[in-house]
Amino acid sequence: MDRIRRNKLVIFVLVFPGLLVFTFAVLYPIFMSAYYGMTDWKGIGEFNIVGFENYRKVIFEDKIFRTSLLNAAALAFFTVFVQHPVAMFFAIITDKIGGKLESFFRAVFFVPCVISIVVTSKMWVNVLNSNYGLLNKILDAINLGFLKQDWLGHKDIALFSVIFVIMWQGFGYAYLIYYSGIKGIPEELLEAGRIDGANSWQQFSKITFPMLKPVIMVNVSIAITSSLKQMEPIYLMTNGGPGTRTQFVANYLYMQAFSAQKYSYANAIAVVFVIVCLITTVVVQNIFRSRD
Amino acid sequence: MKLLKKSLIAVVIMAMLFGLAACAAEKASNSPTPSTTAPEDSPEQQPETITINFFSNLPDRTAGQGLLEQTILDNYMKENPHITIKVEALQDEPYKQKFQSYVASNNLPDIFNVWGQPSFFQAVMEKGYAAELNPDDYKDYGFFEGSTTDFSYNGKLYGLPRNQDMTTVFINKAIFNDNNVKIPTTYNELVNAAKAFRAKGIQPLSINGRDKWILNLFFQDLVIKVSGNQRTIYDASTGKTSFASDPDIRKAAELFKGLVDAGLFQDSFTSADYGAAQNLFLQEQAAMFYMGAWEVGMASNPDNSEHFRQNVALIPFPTVEGGKGKITDVCAWNGGGYAVSASSPVKDEAIKLLNYMMHPDNWPKIGWQQGLVVPGQNYKEYMTGKENVLQVQLTDILNTATSMSGTPWNDFNPGDWKANVENLIQEFAAGITTVDEFLEALDNVVPK
Incomplete structure (x- = not known):
């Protein structure tokens, strides 16, 4: 069997179908995008090759592209430094509770991930609506009316509202990964710690947290890449508005292609975007590796 | 042993190739089926x-x-x-x-x-x-x-x-009457109405600012009423004049900002889509609704409340004090x-x-x-004489119109002009840009 596995022909035959799919489903579209990015195609009729003009504009001149990347960075920041600590906290708490309550909370936290993004996004649009939205009504009811805001329309607040909703939508996954990480920590280690007189904080900082490191690495990598790729909640909640304050790259390139009919430019954005994602992933991986 | 190894390799390869071939064959046999049978079927069984x-x-x-x-x-x-x-x-x-x-x-x-x-x-x-x-x-x-x-x-x-499309201001007469607010015919009256409604906690005018294009139309209406010349905004859009240096367009932009500041548009109007904005008006939560003539059906739609249907009316876009545009100069197109x-x-x-x-x-x-x-x-x-009130009022406006705009300015140029100017007006309406920044940005996206 071992020899068969080492046979080059067998390796080739086993790898080839996957490679074929990868080539046509991933590499070929990226290559075509790169090609169309070098044209002035408007989605209709013939086009001319314009070289790297579109790419130059995306990288050096496009303020909206830059805003979109900064918004993604803000989302990644809040996800990693707000959503994840909270998710980890609740994962530890639910683990400590045990029993039926544990499975109850596990289900509760994961519910938003099971519901369609369209549904949850539209729900939040209604909750945050400043005319009839639940949030402003509650603020009114508890005499905090002065805190009422135009949550999705205010130029300085809209981005944070959107970030909050996206964090809420993704909370279940972050929680579940931490939860399973915590479940994987051998009970003997914690027990040994307790016998040695470690208090709860010491147990967390000396045992749980270090043992969770691989899980944190995976979770943070996922968070950063998914922050870059956000599209549906933005499209459904603000469509990038007001102006371009809540624009994200995927939504921006979609608008460029289908609203502005700048297919070639949208392709250029897509290619630059792929490169940005790749660089980010490599950088994040390297940071973790060097920390390891 | 060698034989066993070789035969195992052969079996694995055969299995893989067979799998691939089966996939391909399946595709090949699947795809033509509908296309070959369909044309045969249709002319034979139902030739016509x-x-x-x-x-x-x-x-x-x-x-x-x-x-x-x-x-x-x-x-x-x-x-x-x-x-x-x-x-x-x-x-x-x-x-x-x-x-x-x-x-x-x-x-x-x-x-x-x-x-x-x-x-x-x-x-x-x-x-x-x-x-x-x-x-x-x-x-x-x-x-x-x-x-x-x-x-x-x-x-x-x-x-x-x-x-025949035209922008109009739909109003709810009951809300105006109940609150003793005058139905506006001029800009200042519109501002006063906005302030009066705001003071009573009523949303003055509902608009679907998330959709952006409606803001462009509103701005065009203001330009028409200031300049009295339907060409003004198109000349700037095609680069014959400029947005920043045309005094009428500048004035219109200042007036637009004045309306935003006076709270004319409903709360979160930049995030309200068509349905949300219209609902606010249909539920009688807003006194006015800025939309196109294609919504005249609101007055006869049985889904809307009887009270609403009895009180809905429409008015032409108000004139501007000191402006050259008449009430009969309208923003209308096909x-x-x-x-x-x-x-x-x-x-x-x-x-x-x-x-x-x-x-x-x-x-x-x-x-x-x-x-x-x-x-x-x-x-x-x-005409049957049974037309709903909106149809009658709209026909009056159309029949007495002294000038019509034609294609709205945001749709006037091909390419990405539309996306650009719609983004810019929404930024302006949301207070992200000033009058100067807005007008300069418009000039920057005019096709050269």
Whole structure:
């Protein structure tokens, strides 16, 4: 069997179908995008090759592209430094509770991930609506009316509202990964710690947290890449508005292609975007590796 | 051992190849099946059956224009049993997006909705995607003068408009009366009304700012009322003059900002979509609603409350103190319409259907008499005296109009002009940019 596995022909035959799919489903579209990015195609009729003009504009001149990347960075920041600590906290708490309550909370936290993004996004649009939205009504009811805001329309607040909703939508996954990480920590280690007189904080900082490191690495990598790729909640909640304050790259390139009919430019954005994602992933991986 | 190894390798390879071949064979056997059987089936069993694919931007087939469209299509199928019409309907934005992908794959449905605006239709006509129509067919159709201009290219006709579009301010008379607020006829009165309603906790005017284009129309209305010249905004849009240096446009921008600051638009208007903005008005939570004439059906739609239907009315866009525009200078155009695909296999049948739809006895007559639309064709002879209040008021405004704008300025240039100016006006409305920044940014996106 071992020899068969080492046979080059067998390796080739086993790898080839996957490679074929990868080539046509991933590499070929990226290559075509790169090609169309070098044209002035408007989605209709013939086009001319314009070289790297579109790419130059995306990288050096496009303020909206830059805003979109900064918004993604803000989302990644809040996800990693707000959503994840909270998710980890609740994962530890639910683990400590045990029993039926544990499975109850596990289900509760994961519910938003099971519901369609369209549904949850539209729900939040209604909750945050400043005319009839639940949030402003509650603020009114508890005499905090002065805190009422135009949550999705205010130029300085809209981005944070959107970030909050996206964090809420993704909370279940972050929680579940931490939860399973915590479940994987051998009970003997914690027990040994307790016998040695470690208090709860010491147990967390000396045992749980270090043992969770691989899980944190995976979770943070996922968070950063998914922050870059956000599209549906933005499209459904603000469509990038007001102006371009809540624009994200995927939504921006979609608008460029289908609203502005700048297919070639949208392709250029897509290619630059792929490169940005790749660089980010490599950088994040390297940071973790060097920390390891 | 060697033999065993070799035979194992062979088995693995065979298995893989067989798997691949099976996949390929499955595909090969699957794909032609429908295409080979279908043409055989249809001419043999039902030789006369013709299917016309109809792509519409009116997804609600039970009310308003969608109902009208569906009624006419159903009538046509009843009169021509051998014709089957397959309707695919999407809302405006998804419609435009899907339209683009149909165009990109050169696979347009037989009849489709178009907007007679350079930003949408010009490239479609120019690149030959729309079938040429014979203007003589429509001599007796009563299309308003100039209404087919934007559906023509190089002197040839490629589409037909369906409605007379115009911006109007819908009002709820009860809210005005109950709160002792004067119905505005001038800018200052509009500002005062906004302040009076705000003081009582009522949303003055509902607008779907998330959709952006409506803000462009509102701005155009202001420019018309300030300058009194319909050309002003188009001259700036084409680079003949500039937005930043035209005093009338600057004044209009300042007035626009004044209205935002006075709280005229409802809270979170920049995040309100069409449905949300309209609901606010239909639920009588807002005193006014800025929208196009195509919403005249609101006054006869039984889904709306009796109280609302009795109190809804419309007014022309207010004049501006010191402005040169009259109340009768209006922002009106012929927007939506239909065209036939040039590459349609049933092109002649599709044109026949189009001609049937737009026949004076169909779209204009049924649409007007049922209070669903304001047709782009002469509808005077279809007046029954039973028109709803909005239809009557709108007809008055149209009949007394001293000038009409034509295609809205955000749709005036092809390419990405539309996306750019719509973004810019929303930024301006949201207070992200100042008057100066807004006007300069507009000048920067004018096609060179």
